[in-house]
Amino acid sequence: MSKQILVFPGDGIGPEIVAEAVKVLELANEKYQLGFELSYDELGGAAYEKYGTPLADETLARARAADAILLGAVGGPQWDNLDRPLRPEMGLLKIRSQLGLFGNLRPALLYPQLAGASSLKPEIVAGLDILIVRELTGGIYFGSPRESRVLENGERMAFDTLPYSESEIRRIAKVGFDMARLRGKKLCSVDKANVLESSRLWRAVVEEVAKDYPDVELSHMYVDNAAMQLVRAPKQFDVVVTDNMFGDILSDEASMLTGSIGMLPSASLDANNKGMYEPCHGSAPDIAGKGIANPLATILSVSMMLRYSFGQLEAANAIEQAVSNVLDQGLRTGDIWSEGCQKVGTRAMGDAVVAAL
Amino acid sequence: MSKQILVFPGDGIGPEIVAEAVKVLELANEKYQLGFELSYDELGGAAYEKYGTPLADETLARARAADAILLGAVGGPQWDNLDRPLRPEMGLLKIRSQLGLFGNLRPALLYPQLAGASSLKPEIVAGLDILIVRELTGGIYFGSPRESRVLENGERMAFDTLPYSESEIRRIAKVGFDMARLRGKKLCSVDKANVLESSRLWRAVVEEVAKDYPDVELSHMYVDNAAMQLVRAPKQFDVVVTDNMFGDILSDEASMLTGSIGMLPSASLDANNKGMYEPCHGSAPDIAGKGIANPLATILSVSMMLRYSFGQLEAANAIEQAVSNVLDQGLRTGDIWSEGCQKVGTRAMGDAVVAAL
Ligand SMILES: CC(C)[C@H](C(=O)O)[C@@H](O)C(=O)O
Ligand SMILES: CC(C)[C@H](C(=O)O)[C@@H](O)C(=O)O
Numbered sequence: 279m280s281k282q283i284l285v286f287p288g289d290g291i292g293p294e295i296v297a298e299a300v301k302v303l304e305l306a307n308e309k310y311q312l313g314f315e316l317s318y319d320e321l322g323g324a325a326y327e328k329y330g331t332p333l334a335d336e337t338l339a340r341a342r343a344a345d346a347i348l349l350g351a352v353g354g355p356q357w358d359n360l361d362r363p364l365r366p367e368m369g370l371l372k373i374r375s376q377l378g379l380f381g382n383l384r385p386a387l388l389y390p391q392l393a394g395a396s397s398l399k400p401e402i403v404a405g406l407d408i409l410i411v412r413e414l415t416g417g418i419y420f421g422s423p424r425e426s427r428v429l430e431n432g433e434r435m436a437f438d439t440l441p442y443s444e445s446e447i448r449r450i451a452k453v454g455f456d457m458a459r460l461r462g463k464k465l466c467s468v469d470k471a472n473v474l475e476s477s478r479l480w481r482a483v484v485e486e487v488a489k490d491y492p493d494v495e496l497s498h499m500y501v502d503n504a505a506m507q508l509v510r511a512p513k514q515f516d517v518v519v520t521d522n523m524f525g526d527i528l529s530d531e532a533s534m535l536t537g538s539i540g541m542l543p544s545a546s547l548d549a550n551n552k553g554m555y556e557p558c559h560g561s562a563p564d565i566a567g568k569g570i571a572n573p574l575a576t577i578l579s580v581s582m583m584l585r586y587s588f589g590q591l592e593a594a595n596a597i598e599q600a601v602s603n604v605l606d607q608g609l610r611t612g613d614i615w616s617e618g619c620q621k622v623g624t625r626a627m628g629d630a631v632v633a634a635l
Numbered sequence: 636m637s638k639q640i641l642v643f644p645g646d647g648i649g650p651e652i653v654a655e656a657v658k659v660l661e662l663a664n665e666k667y668q669l670g671f672e673l674s675y676d677e678l679g680g681a682a683y684e685k686y687g688t689p690l691a692d693e694t695l696a697r698a699r700a701a702d703a704i705l706l707g708a709v710g711g712p713q714w715d716n717l718d719r720p721l722r723p724e725m726g727l728l729k730i731r732s733q734l735g736l737f738g739n740l741r742p743a744l745l746y747p748q749l750a751g752a753s754s755l756k757p758e759i760v761a762g763l764d765i766l767i768v769r770e771l772t773g774g775i776y777f778g779s780p781r782e783s784r785v786l787e788n789g790e791r792m793a794f795d796t797l798p799y800s801e802s803e804i805r806r807i808a809k810v811g812f813d814m815a816r817l818r819g820k821k822l823c824s825v826d827k828a829n830v831l832e833s834s835r836l837w838r839a840v841v842e843e844v845a846k847d848y849p850d851v852e853l854s855h856m857y858v859d860n861a862a863m864q865l866v867r868a869p870k871q872f873d874v875v876v877t878d879n880m881f882g883d884i885l886s887d888e889a890s891m892l893t894g895s896i897g898m899l900p901s902a903s904l905d906a907n908n909k910g911m912y913e914p915c916h917g918s919a920p921d922i923a924g925k926g927i928a929n930p931l932a933t934i935l936s937v938s939m940m941l942r943y944s945f946g947q948l949e950a951a952n953a954i955e956q957a958v959s960n961v962l963d964q965g966l967r968t969g970d971i972w973s974e975g976c977q978k979v980g981t982r983a984m985g986d987a988v989v990a991a992l
Binding site for chain 2: 475
């Protein structure tokens with residue numbers, strides 16, 4: 279039976295980098311006989327232009343029907359002044375929420391070939407390999423009530439709500455423990471339990487889930503300390519599990535430790551490992567259309583798709599190996615270029631990965 | 636008329652480092668005829684031991700009556716299992732809130748003498764001098780409702796509320812702009828306006844306040860991007876203003892960029908510049924009582940007190956100069972020690988600053 283892959287090129291550099299990733303996906307499809315059928319639709323700003331909304335109902339229905347989704351990136355300055363429900367990121371938040379993609383995996387991996395690109399000292403980051411597991415469909419991103427209003431004294435005020443239920447925490451904690459089991463067997467749960475009620479429940483439920491994972495070493499850390507420790511000694515971490523907002527902040531901080539955010543993929547999974555896959559970086563409107571964006575994070579997102587949604591480990595590994603070979607050959611897009619390497623554009627980089635595969 | 640300074644030695648290394656800072660404060664008092672009268676009380680774990688609560692009513696009354704407060708640090712593992720209202724940090728949160736200390740100034744300054752201590756490359760952090768202005772008495776730290784409860788289906792859930800009013804945002808924005816005016820005239824306001832209602836109001840009010848500061852260059856940044864940019868290129872920042880929770884996270888991240896959190900003081904000010912002054916680092920229970928803690932952050936907190944609460948710029952500068960001289964002499968506590976320097980303990984470091992003053 280064929281598998282349906284829905285592709286969202288998205289905004290900014292999205293279409294360029296997705297085009298290269300699709301080449302790699304199609305080659306893998308053929309070579310490993312994966313039986314994938316690709317179709318395309320729009321999300322974010324591009325969807326607003328086409329449908330008048332950042333996520334059309336028909337698009338959502340197609341996304342529900344698909345077996346996996348590949349996304350470039352969404353957003354751009356031309357949509358910044360739209361009303362909130364029409365803005366590109368609302369399409370992203372809605373699809374995450376409607377598809378129940380609660381498990382966001384964000385690796386922060388330092389490629390040995392790019393070790394010099396980090397702003398941290400080599401000895402601090404050499405060999406860095408962290409996985410941030412971020413809760414993606416709950417917490418303050420989606421909590422209600424949330425409102426802006428005028429008080430009786432004429433003053434404006436606004437508020438958001440940060441809620442977590444036991445089952446939401448339990449399922450993301452399980453993802454964290456499962457991932458830790460496949461890796462270094464260390465899980466650090468990050469919260470702010472000395473201040474927040476939701477964090478106290480978070481910590482309690484993570485402790486309960488831990489009973490089923492005696493082989494995984496669990497620690498807890500406050501989010502402020504985690505933000506510090508990521509700078510001070512990032513290699514102390516293996517897997518980090520945290521809530522939606524803390525995960526947003528810490529995963530971006532962690533990815534920047536590698537100095538090559540153009541290399542980092544991500545997966546957002548539902549309870550059945552159906553997933554949406556996208557690069558960690560954004561839509562980079564300033565370089566869109568110039569053919570210079572780095573397609574490797576999107577190509578590696580394809581590899582994550584094969585691994586997590588389809589269990590095609592051989593094909594997934596082959597793509598990762600091809601990327602590594604291309605780096606060994608000295609090919610670099612501008613964002614990861616350094617003295618002595620050969621600077622190439624988006625398409626040449628994609629072609630090189632295809633050739634290496 | 637004499638000025639009343641209330642001193643809280645606090646927990647862990649607090650008493651040791653405060654003892655050295657008090658020596659410096661008393662010398663400055665004499666030398667510059669500041670007319671300070673010092674008195675002592677307890678906050679945090681030490682207060683729990685003495686009064687059965689981390690902030691006694693009599694203590695709060697004395698704090699209200701004082702002209703400024705010097706604090707060591709609070710917290711320790713022996714109080715971790717107390718009920719939340721009895722825990723040391725609740726004393727800290729309560730005194731901040733009750734005294735209206737909404738303006739938290741957290742400098743992240745790289746001392747040239749300690750440049751090697753950072754985990755970042757020298758060219759990334761050399762000359763780093765950021766001031767984080769954190770809102771300290773509002774937001775999710777104090778928002779209500781906040782609750783943990785059992786739902787009808789038997790599941791537990793918990794939630795917190797993140798509220799901000801126009802006046803709360805306005806007053807902290809003013810602090811940010813005022814500080815920027817005294818420094819590099821650049822203010823970056825950090826929020827998550829693409830997701831949070833409270834952040835949208837935050838951004839709108841900061842824009843309004845900006846009209847009164849045409850000489851200050853204002854920018855806005857999302858908190859996830861700010862966490863990244865602090866690692867990538869921290870010197871792009873001059874003053875950063877942000878809410879209570881984001882400020883907690885980003886100020887810790889920023890302070891760690893310097894590699895010497897044992898050097899960083901902080902001030903928490905009310906609307907009349909009455910303030911509580913404390914080091915950015917914590918109570919470090921693991922090294923308490925050993926006489927090896929670094930007292931310089933607390934000594935520099937005294938300097939901030941003289942500057943912000945009493946306008947005694949000459950005395951404040953003299954203390955900063957004395958600290959710099961002691962570093963030039965090669966004296967280092969263990970946390971900032973490097974090859975070729977002389978390792979000294981808490982008391983010897985304090986004495987050296989006194990001698991240099
Ligand atoms: C665009 C934005 C809403 C989104 C988020 O905050 O989740 C982005 O920062 C991310 O991390 O994917
Ligand atoms: C101890 C804790 C409640 C406190 C905070 O989160 O404000 C601390 O981390 C700080 O930054 O002063």
